[in-house]
Amino acid sequence: MSRVLIVDDEPAILNSLKRLLRAVPCAYGNSVYPLEVETFDTPAAALERAAHAPFDLVLTDYRMPVMDGVEMLRELRRLQPDAARLILSGYADLNVLVSAINEVEIYRFIAKPWNDYELVAAIAQALRNRDLMLENRKLADQARVERGLMSAEALEAKRLEALEPGITKVNWGPDGSIVLDPEFQDLDKD
Amino acid sequence: MEAFVWDERFVTGIEIVDTQHHHLVDVVNQVGDMLLGGDAVGESELQALFKDLADYAVKHFADEERLMEDAHLDPRHAELHTRHHKDFVQQVVTMWKSRATMKNPAEVVHGFLTAWLTFHILSEDQEMAHQIALVKAGKSASEAYELWHREVDSSTSVLLHALHNLYNVLSVNSQDLAESNVRLEEKVAQRTSQLTTANRELAAEREELKALLKKVENAQNQLLQSEKMAAIGQLAAGVAHEINNPIGFVNSNLGTLNNYVEKLLQVIDAYEQCEATAADVPREKLAAVKAAADLDFLREDIRALLAESQEGLGRVKKIVQDLKEFSHVDEAEWQEASINDGIESTLNVVWAELKYKAEVVREYGQLPPVRCIAAQVNQVFMNLLVNAAQAIDGRGTISVRTGTEGDRVWVEIADTGKGMPPEVKKRIFEPFYTTKPIGKGTGLGLSLSYDIIAKRHCGSFDVDSTPGKGTTIRVWLPIAGPKE
Numbered sequence: 001m002s003r004v005l006i007v008d009d010e011p012a013i014l015n016s017l018k019r020l021l022r023a024v025p026c027a028y029g030n031s032v033y034p035l036e037v038e039t040f041d042t043p044a045a046a047l048e049r050a051a052h053a054p055f056d057l058v059l060t061d062y063r064m065p066v067m068d069g070v071e072m073l074r075e076l077r078r079l080q081p082d083a084a085r086l087i088l089s090g091y092a093d094l095n096v097l098v099s100a101i102n103e104v105e106i107y108r109f110i111a112k113p114w115n116d117y118e119l120v121a122a123i124a125q126a127l128r129n130r131d132l133m134l135e136n137r138k139l140a141d142q143a144r145v146e147r148g149l150m151s152a153e154a155l156e157a158k159r160l161e162a163l164e165p166g167i168t169k170v171n172w173g174p175d176g177s178i179v180l181d182p183e184f185q186d187l188d189k190d
Numbered sequence: 191m192e193a194f195v196w197d198e199r200f201v202t203g204i205e206i207v208d209t210q211h212h213h214l215v216d217v218v219n220q221v222g223d224m225l226l227g228g229d230a231v232g233e234s235e236l237q238a239l240f241k242d243l244a245d246y247a248v249k250h251f252a253d254e255e256r257l258m259e260d261a262h263l264d265p266r267h268a269e270l271h272t273r274h275h276k277d278f279v280q281q282v283v284t285m286w287k288s289r290a291t292m293k294n295p296a297e298v299v300h301g302f303l304t305a306w307l308t309f310h311i312l313s314e315d316q317e318m319a320h321q322i323a324l325v326k327a328g329k330s331a332s333e334a335y336e337l338w339h340r341e342v343d344s345s346t347s348v349l350l351h352a353l354h355n356l357y358n359v360l361s362v363n364s365q366d367l368a369e370s371n372v373r374l375e376e377k378v379a380q381r382t383s384q385l386t387t388a389n390r391e392l393a394a395e396r397e398e399l400k401a402l403l404k405k406v407e408n409a410q411n412q413l414l415q416s417e418k419m420a421a422i423g424q425l426a427a428g429v430a431h432e433i434n435n436p437i438g439f440v441n442s443n444l445g446t447l448n449n450y451v452e453k454l455l456q457v458i459d460a461y462e463q464c465e466a467t468a469a470d471v472p473r474e475k476l477a478a479v480k481a482a483a484d485l486d487f488l489r490e491d492i493r494a495l496l497a498e499s500q501e502g503l504g505r506v507k508k509i510v511q512d513l514k515e516f517s518h519v520d521e522a523e524w525q526e527a528s529i530n531d532g533i534e535s536t537l538n539v540v541w542a543e544l545k546y547k548a549e550v551v552r553e554y555g556q557l558p559p560v561r562c563i564a565a566q567v568n569q570v571f572m573n574l575l576v577n578a579a580q581a582i583d584g585r586g587t588i589s590v591r592t593g594t595e596g597d598r599v600w601v602e603i604a605d606t607g608k609g610m611p612p613e614v615k616k617r618i619f620e621p622f623y624t625t626k627p628i629g630k631g632t633g634l635g636l637s638l639s640y641d642i643i644a645k646r647h648c649g650s651f652d653v654d655s656t657p658g659k660g661t662t663i664r665v666w667l668p669i670a671g672p673k674e
Contacts, residue, residue, distance in 0.1 A: 016439035020446055063546060114441075
């Protein structure tokens, strides 16, 4: 199951995308990617969720109140650097495109109104691309360990870091205490 | 005015001369009477009578001159006499022509005619008659001339001579006067023609200025139109976003619906097969088909899908309608328009620009219809709303209020944006003045808004701004429109 996060301030868009991805199989070449879709109508809610659950791919609108799509992806990349990033927008301004590509390295920019087939294909390609990249990295690291360039501990730390960014670093307070990340503090309250 | 009375002393003894003198006296009296009649007498009648008088005088003089010639009178008398005839004719014609400029022409013309004839008949004609009589009695012409001059007593002769001179002086003077009158008239005519030319030039210049003014007006209108197009161009991205969103999901929903319908048809096919083969079709098979079609989900989702799509298309329709209403493309220029409705459609058109920047608070008062060019007034509202949104960094509030005061309505657009310092505030209506980055504003929005409100609609602006707090702009419009 590939986990997909979709953000748009327009609930009707979210509904239509959910329908689409439920009905149309997401396939690239021989590999089929069954999807598990979660949708949010504010970037804040999406980021909150992304702080706790990993996603393989994020598809977001650009123009949203409070926070735009590029800002949200910047934040999301900090949380989940390996999630593929796509923008789906009816607002195709050159400045937006430039910042989306240069600042948050999106994989695709899809214009609204979109073509269903192209959208599904873009998602499949992005997932496939991500798989390849992760596999490459894994193989390279294995090669490094085998050739003694990397310790098994470092490899494991890297794996854990990829799963949960920041997990291998400790935030020391001035008095020697350990400072917890804000999101975990929130969790405590819950 | 005294009537010209015939006097026995006028008798010369020559029958033809006396008869003609009698007639002249009568005609002179007629002319006098007519002149006295003033406006009541037609100009053409007067002219005719005067012509009779002149013709008759000329004929009479000719007769007298023939008499003198036949009698071979002394040239000293004959020449002088003939010259005086000529002078008289000229004099009287001049006087007649210039009578319109006289204070009372009846007195003057009649007086002159009377006096001249009296003097002439008593002196020269009497002299002529006498000399003719002497010549007939056998004297020579020169003897007759000298005898007469000896007979007449010296003081009378001197007096007559002096009178002749006086008359000559008068005649010369009035001749000069007449000539200078003619010259004056020529001058007046010249001046008049100069004035006419100057007037014509002025009129031509005026026409030219009018044409130029028309051109300027046209340019102004074009500027207004192009500013509107520029503003709409700026809005186009936002409007496109507003339209692309619903079109995006409606389009995708239709694709999904196609998929759903296929599945439903499969279910129906299965049921029809059941009907055809009747009775003992395994229930499990039907259930399997239903499960494959995900019928329970479809039943729920199709309704939502259709409702959402309908709402989306409704939204597109509304945006197009608002754009049309905003621009009032298919309506007359001046109309009785609802300002609140105009603001509402303008708000919808610029909604894409506003909704990510601000919350819009509407506080509309009850407004009467206002006589205005709605498309232009809406353009002003659009400028103010877009400016308000652009003044806000992050997120703020835009309040739109309307109300009536006396014979005017007001519309107030207040933002919680960054506000303006006084030096910016006092320049906002200047053409090409802008504080926006290049490409974001033409610098003409408010300048043209001012034109629309102040010049075309006789309204006004109140601007209130505090740096860091926000700006409030109030537009005033007369309900009855501008006074024509």
